[in-house]
Amino acid sequence: MKKMLLIEPKNLEPSRKDFEVIGVFNPGIVKFNDEYLMIARVAERVKQDDPEHYLVPHYVHGKGMQIIKLPKNSPDYDYSDSRIIKNHQKNYLTSISHFRIVRSKDGLNFDFSNNEFIMPSGIYEEYGIEDPRITQIEDKYYITYSAVSSCGINVSLKVTKDFINFTQFGNILHSDNKDCVIFPEKINDKYYALHRPSISQFGKLDIWTAESNNLINWGNHKIMLDARVTYTESSRVGSGAVPILTDRGWLEIYHSADIHDHYHLTAMLLDKDDPNKILMKSKQVLIQPTEDYERNGFVKDVVFSCGLIKEEDEIIIYYGVCDERIACAKLTIDEIWENMEVL
């Protein structure tokens, strides 16, 4: 396996002059017109030039991007988490994410000059859009992502043929849900997705499957209990890259985090006719934070994949590191199979 750091915040222009890019991470990727087309999540913060206030960005439907001023020395706001500011009535995100389309001829060197943006819009994207996955089905590309707002975290869907014009299909999964990936073809005449609902009194953070006949309405939600990682204490698992069909079944690369929020990536093999059924799983962790850029950043020890590219007998897993940068790892399919065991 060969790991490489690909993209950093300094590579990108901010979307406006009073913002700064603090993260480019968790990209979806697809091959499109002989290019590697990546939709990267770009997190921006307001430049903090007010000594009295913490400046927080949010998108207001009908008004566009707005800046909220929160008093720095107020006991009403908890600033201890670098990502979330907590208040008894409402939580705020310190940064807001949009998507940036970047392209590459070789899958390693990306062109950032085009400045192709997908910005938050509507009431469900007040705090931004996050973690896109791109699934090609025939000549259309289905982009699932987290739409974050004071209405919760919903899974939304955009569809495009050309990555220029996008059609919005609203929230396909209700709050709170994240990490939705759609399978690239019908299985027994139904579309399938993996997703990760939140929990309250019961349940754990598990991966679920759902079925659809039109990619917009989803049902028959079923848990994948066996996706839970057992060889390290796991606080959650979540679907990762778009699954690919191999001669053995569906290969899915997904993430797990331990109780300290340290992430790693592993693989599971799903029955080709029943994606809720796990046939094999990684024996050992596939990708874990070992390099400095995987260990240190906006948050520590995070590797989080939304997409991969398969080429002949090799796959390139693209993943966000530490909610700040984008890296990739090249593996042979055989390396993945050799590390798997029957469940």
Add this chain to the structure above:
Amino acid sequence: MKKMLLIEPKNLEPSRKDFEVIGVFNPGIVKFNDEYLMIARVAERVKQDDPEHYLVPHYVHGKGMQIIKLPKNSPDYDYSDSRIIKNHQKNYLTSISHFRIVRSKDGLNFDFSNNEFIMPSGIYEEYGIEDPRITQIEDKYYITYSAVSSCGINVSLKVTKDFINFTQFGNILHSDNKDCVIFPEKINDKYYALHRPSISQFGKLDIWTAESNNLINWGNHKIMLDARVTYTESSRVGSGAVPILTDRGWLEIYHSADIHDHYHLTAMLLDKDDPNKILMKSKQVLIQPTEDYERNGFVKDVVFSCGLIKEEDEIIIYYGVCDERIACAKLTIDEIWENMEVL
């Protein structure tokens, strides 16, 4: 408005001899073959005859109903809530609910002798089934309910033509979600439902709409921000009775709870062509706990409706009180209209 207490736990036989019925509440209701057919939620507790252990019921897929023994004097279990026993790894419900079908000729006097049960089944109903709503669409009856388990609280669907044979359509909404009611006819060629997702970091406990083309797969989830109750501090709202079509639009009776978990019922009028759009709401609370049986029971001050029957110019709202009994209130439609104001 005339209120009446209808059914109490002592009216029902337990499902087995070592259980006792502690609640019959939150019933769905429909007219079927000239009868009022009610599906009531029946909560049962294990008879506590072990001085050392707290006996907790749960349904195990493939094994049937089982009893767990939890040590009474262990610091690992928190018994302070009468409904939930908390443990650092897992929560348990002190009781488990199934459904009982009861019938009436006049809508007020119900026959309990038939003992028609719908019991929990499958892995999503480990801790029981709760709060059924019955929607008639043509010759079929769609029963939505909460399926509670260590996988979370999902919304499940059963369909029947005769209330003898039921077909299970799995989880139509993923965890955590409750209080799903399906509209009784298509609106602009789509089926609609109201539902109430849970929340984590963002969001409040609001009512949402969803759309479907087959009643099994759901999408385009949209929040109904205006359903929030403003005249009393509200911790949550939730859809209640199955909506009925009037000459002014869809009439929905729904619940709201304040920060002390005291419930009340109010009405909202939804646009007949767009059920996500609220036209009018109750000015004053429609039903609040005033009678002793509404104020005192397994929990205090709860009125919670899953169904109503419309007859000429009158409606009978059926509702659970205090998670223990079933009551009803007769109102004229005019009483409801007179108490409404345009939003």
